[in-house]
Amino acid sequence: MQDIRIELREDKREKPQDMSKVKFGKTFSDHMFLMNYDSQKGWHDARIVPHGPIPMDPGAMVFHYAQEIFEGMKAYRTESGAIQFFRPFENIRRMARSGERVSMPAMDEDMFMEALKKLVEVDKEWVPSEEGTSLYIRPFMIATDVGLGVHASDSYLFCILTCPVGSYYPEGINPIKILIEDQDVRAVRGGTGYAKCGGNYAASIRASVRAGKKGFSQVLWLDGVERKYVEEVGAMNIMFKIDGKIYTPELNGSVLPGVTRKSSIELLKDWGYEVIEKLISVDELVEAAKAGKLEEVWGTGTAAVVTPVGWLTYKDETFEVEGGKIGEVTQKLYDGLTGIQWGKVEDTRDWIVTI
Amino acid sequence: MQDIRIELREDKREKPQDMSKVKFGKTFSDHMFLMNYDSQKGWHDARIVPHGPIPMDPGAMVFHYAQEIFEGMKAYRTESGAIQFFRPFENIRRMARSGERVSMPAMDEDMFMEALKKLVEVDKEWVPSEEGTSLYIRPFMIATDVGLGVHASDSYLFCILTCPVGSYYPEGINPIKILIEDQDVRAVRGGTGYAKCGGNYAASIRASVRAGKKGFSQVLWLDGVERKYVEEVGAMNIMFKIDGKIYTPELNGSVLPGVTRKSSIELLKDWGYEVIEKLISVDELVEAAKAGKLEEVWGTGTAAVVTPVGWLTYKDETFEVEGGKIGEVTQKLYDGLTGIQWGKVEDTRDWIVTI
Ligand SMILES: Cc1ncc(COP(=O)(O)O)c(C=O)c1O
Numbered sequence: 001m002q003d004i005r006i007e008l009r010e011d012k013r014e015k016p017q018d019m020s021k022v023k024f025g026k027t028f029s030d031h032m033f034l035m036n037y038d039s040q041k042g043w044h045d046a047r048i049v050p051h052g053p054i055p056m057d058p059g060a061m062v063f064h065y066a067q068e069i070f071e072g073m074k075a076y077r078t079e080s081g082a083i084q085f086f087r088p089f090e091n092i093r094r095m096a097r098s099g100e101r102v103s104m105p106a107m108d109e110d111m112f113m114e115a116l117k118k119l120v121e122v123d124k125e126w127v128p129s130e131e132g133t134s135l136y137i138r139p140f141m142i143a144t145d146v147g148l149g150v151h152a153s154d155s156y157l158f159c160i161l162t163c164p165v166g167s168y169y170p171e172g173i174n175p176i177k178i179l180i181e182d183q184d185v186r187a188v189r190g191g192t193g194y195a196k197c198g199g200n201y202a203a204s205i206r207a208s209v210r211a212g213k214k215g216f217s218q219v220l221w222l223d224g225v226e227r228k229y230v231e232e233v234g235a236m237n238i239m240f241k242i243d244g245k246i247y248t249p250e251l252n253g254s255v256l257p258g259v260t261r262k263s264s265i266e267l268l269k270d271w272g273y274e275v276i277e278k279l280i281s282v283d284e285l286v287e288a289a290k291a292g293k294l295e296e297v298w299g300t301g302t303a304a305v306v307t308p309v310g311w312l313t314y315k316d317e318t319f320e321v322e323g324g325k326i327g328e329v330t331q332k333l334y335d336g337l338t339g340i341q342w343g344k345v346e347d348t349r350d351w352i353v354t355i
Numbered sequence: 356m357q358d359i360r361i362e363l364r365e366d367k368r369e370k371p372q373d374m375s376k377v378k379f380g381k382t383f384s385d386h387m388f389l390m391n392y393d394s395q396k397g398w399h400d401a402r403i404v405p406h407g408p409i410p411m412d413p414g415a416m417v418f419h420y421a422q423e424i425f426e427g428m429k430a431y432r433t434e435s436g437a438i439q440f441f442r443p444f445e446n447i448r449r450m451a452r453s454g455e456r457v458s459m460p461a462m463d464e465d466m467f468m469e470a471l472k473k474l475v476e477v478d479k480e481w482v483p484s485e486e487g488t489s490l491y492i493r494p495f496m497i498a499t500d501v502g503l504g505v506h507a508s509d510s511y512l513f514c515i516l517t518c519p520v521g522s523y524y525p526e527g528i529n530p531i532k533i534l535i536e537d538q539d540v541r542a543v544r545g546g547t548g549y550a551k552c553g554g555n556y557a558a559s560i561r562a563s564v565r566a567g568k569k570g571f572s573q574v575l576w577l578d579g580v581e582r583k584y585v586e587e588v589g590a591m592n593i594m595f596k597i598d599g600k601i602y603t604p605e606l607n608g609s610v611l612p613g614v615t616r617k618s619s620i621e622l623l624k625d626w627g628y629e630v631i632e633k634l635i636s637v638d639e640l641v642e643a644a645k646a647g648k649l650e651e652v653w654g655t656g657t658a659a660v661v662t663p664v665g666w667l668t669y670k671d672e673t674f675e676v677e678g679g680k681i682g683e684v685t686q687k688l689y690d691g692l693t694g695i696q697w698g699k700v701e702d703t704r705d706w707i708v709t710i
């Protein structure tokens with residue numbers, strides 16, 4: 001493994017006084033990790049440097065052809081003051097799979113883990129300790145070849161940023177309103193939906209803005225082929241409790257394989273629930289809702305962990321779920337996952353990596 | 356219209372000695388145009404400055420969510436030494452449509468045109484005059500808000516770069532080999548295919564690399580829904596002459612509406628050809644090829660103008676077109692378009708804007 005050169009900043013930044021006022025992903029820690037790749041040297045020049053601007057050539061591939069991928073994960077501070085990661089190798093491996101889709105190189109897994117550990121250690125004072133807070137970690141990679149011909153870049157910059165983040169729901173978890181999007185498409189089988197690459201998100205912004213103006217928190221995407229099967233929400237996977245069983249869209253290539261999704265399925269199964277991964281049509285959901293069998297709906301994702309959905313709107317019809325209140329399984333899952341993440345519940349599955 | 360501040364560079368760069376050795380989009384002129392947008396000030400600070408690196412915050416939206424669009428156009432030097440653009444407002448308007456899809460603001464058309472003119476004028480010595488050469492122009496816009504939450508950025512940077520480019524085919528136009536891609540999908544209806552945004556290109560790289568290794572110049576994309584209808588080639592639209600008539604895929608939302616495509620259709624119709632825009636299935640093409648009726652195939656795009664396709668491969672079958680030679684209509688179209696672009700043929704359609 002390569003050594004990581006560390007250059008500490010002299011002018012330490014001020015840390016947030018009140019974590020409840022910190023906006024998601026807007027406050028950055030003192031340092032960032034950088035590493036370069038090119039086909040000749042491979043990965044090289046691993047370094048932790050003061051967080052700050054990067055000089056970029058305006059002809060760099062990333063600005064024109066969006067050859068860029070990212071990850072989202074967190075470091076949690078436990079009651080004893082220790083700092084831990086939740087299933088970091090899931091993110092590391094997903095980033096490699098994302099890279100494969102858009103012809104970008106993977107980083108060595110151990111090097112990646114070492115970079116995460118070192119960076120969080122250097123900025124350990126930035127890992128907050130208030131209830132529900134954490135250090136959000138954003139690894140990303142961009143194509144840096146300069147040239148306007150469309151091609152796979154030969155050179156890349158890998159970077160890790162970190163942000164202290166408050167509890168996603170400072171006022172407690174309240175169910176959200178979701179609009180099933182029937183115009184714009186986010187991703188399609190054969191495309192890049194399963195990869196965490198920038199283009200998927202650019203494609204999603206217009207519908208989110210439109211839905212936001214109508215009072216919805218997020219949109220629920222439909223598949224791009226038949227516009228019939230539900231896929232996922234903005235930055236969360238989606239789960240339904242129908243007539244006692246748990247359903248979630250199968251990973252068919254256009255849905256992001258969420259780490260929280262995977263972990264939720266494992267926990268739910270351990271707890272004895274039947275969990276079914278399959279294509280789920282809007283019609284099925286509407287039918288279940290009308291028959292009073294749509295018992296719970298929630299989203300899963302690193303940022304908010306588990307988010308109850310209280311209202312689902314399709315075309316002009318709105319279905320209320322559980323009287324707009326958080327359901328039993330949703331709450332249990334939230335407690336189960338956050339319990340492990342913050343070290344309040346014993347980790348019996350080897351999900352935790354401590355620093 | 357706002358004034359453009361001009362800051363000339365002192366250390367003028369050396370211009371290419373031999374245009375036939377210049378690689379596409381790798382050599383940049385002395386200056387670039389920059390302009391900023393934010394919702395408070397609108398578009399502001401139009402400036403022409405020395406071409407060079409731009410300091411970017413690593414948390415800028417463009418690196419994570421690919422909120423980025425671009426255009427590709429050219430300035431041509433005529434025999435008299437004048438410099439002219441080919442249908443620049445087509446590019447200006449397409450960029451506005453691209454922006455709408457990914458929630459980015461449009462620039463005032465006249466301001467955009469003024470920026471193009473001024474920038475090319477400042478770097479007029481960079482517009483080459485050798486046969487078939489031109490100044491490639493790359494306007495692009497990137498989201499510069501700093502923050503890791505997915506949202507429509509509030510601030511943007513608009514930039515225009517220019518590159519002297521050689522004749523795309525210094526050894527004369529030779530028909531290329533194209534692979535019909537049946538695995539990866541570039542774009543789908545409802546998605547961003549009709550927009551010139553980075554994500555479409557990132558999605559296309561893997562298939563292009565794979566095809567390149569097998570000896571193909573480009574891939575021909577199929578529609579993302581049925582994987583049955585041909586759409587377009589890497590950076591070109593596609594046209595077929597079948598049994599005397601010209602066919603090209605209709606603009607159904609996932610195909611880029613090329614300026615060269617539009618101009619070709621207009622010229623061909625003026626010349627008396629029947630041009631049909633419709634969904635074209637691979638099966639139809641295979642059938643026509645087998646019946647000896649696939650008379651010509653060519654791509655259209657700003658970079659290479661018109662490119663004859665000599666061989667089309669689908670799954671493991673290859674169809675030769677016109678004995679692998681350039682066809683009559685292809686040649687006529689190439690001559691017609693380039694004639695107008697370089698000012699050798701009279702512009703009777705108001706396509707030319709001179710500086
Ligand atoms: C599109 C999308 N779906 C789902 C998720 C949830 O994935 P994870 O649980 O790994 O955070 C995310 C966020 O990471 C996402 O961006």
Ligand SMILES: Cc1ncc(COP(=O)(O)O)c(C=O)c1O
Pocket residue numbers: 427587588589590591592611612613614615616655656657658
């Ligand atoms: C995907 C794609 N299709 C088609 C074209 C051709 O368009 P135009 O003729 O406007 O250059 C381009 C290039 O600009 C392109 O990138």
